[in-house]
Amino acid sequence: MPSESHGIDLKNLAIVLVRPRFSENIGAAARAMKNMGIDSLLVVEPENFDRERIDRMATHVARDIVEHAAVHSRLSDALASFSYVIGTTARLGGERSAVMTPKHLARKLAPISRKNRIALLFGSEDRGLLNQDIRLCHDLVSIPTADFSSLNLAQAVMVLCYELHEACRTEKAPPVPRLATRRELDGMYAQLRDVLVRINYINPENPDYWMNKLRRFFNRYQLRAGEVSVIRGICRQIDWYGGKVKRKD
DSSP states (O other), X not given: OOOTTSSOOGGGEEEEEESOOOHHHHHHHHHHHHHTTOOEEEEESOSOOOHHHHHHHHTGGGHHHHHTOEEESOHHHHTTTOSEEEEEOSOOBTTBOSEEOHHHHHHHHHHHTTTSOEEEEEXXXXXXXXXXXXXXXXXXXXXXXXXXXXXXXXXXXHHHHHHHHHGGGSOOOOOOOOOOXXXXXXXXXXXXXXXXXXXXXXXXXXXXXXXXXXXXHHHTTOOOHHHHHHHHHHHHHHHHHHHHHHHHO
């Protein structure tokens, strides 16, 4: 067994199934997680959550993962306490242009996982992750395939969990300090959007276009909580000064 001081800290990893359609796939995903030593499962807006069918596929081996799985009605709530979020996608282009391979992702997450909770998102069986889900992600990963790119949900979970498990065998990497949580980042982006609309920097009728560019920019720098606080402080000062100038006019 690898030492806990090496590679990825699997205790800080969680698998998040977003809008899964079939209970059997939830159970099969839990079993794949158990095979690879990942215990934390979150399920968001499941179309079906039949415990009997889930348990049948999870088997008694992975039943503890199902019993402790957290079920959420909103993705933003499920991700609130996570500092790093990765989305899986089979579709490329547009907002999904910067995509890593599973092996590259595993190497990148090793130092981040030491002091940060990480969520790995999988979309529904028919539509995958939506663009609104992708906007909550720091990075995207795609599993290379042949001509037919669509994988069964549980198969995709197994491939990613395998690569993460294998990364446990790598040499110890310097840890990344605690990053801002999804809740802290969402608060910053909401405040930034409001200020930029108010000073006419971005179009109020289509703020997402520019906000997506800013999200991609900030994601490259892995913001810490203190840095988010500084940005929010600048936003407050801009807002205050803008109001002061307007009152003078």
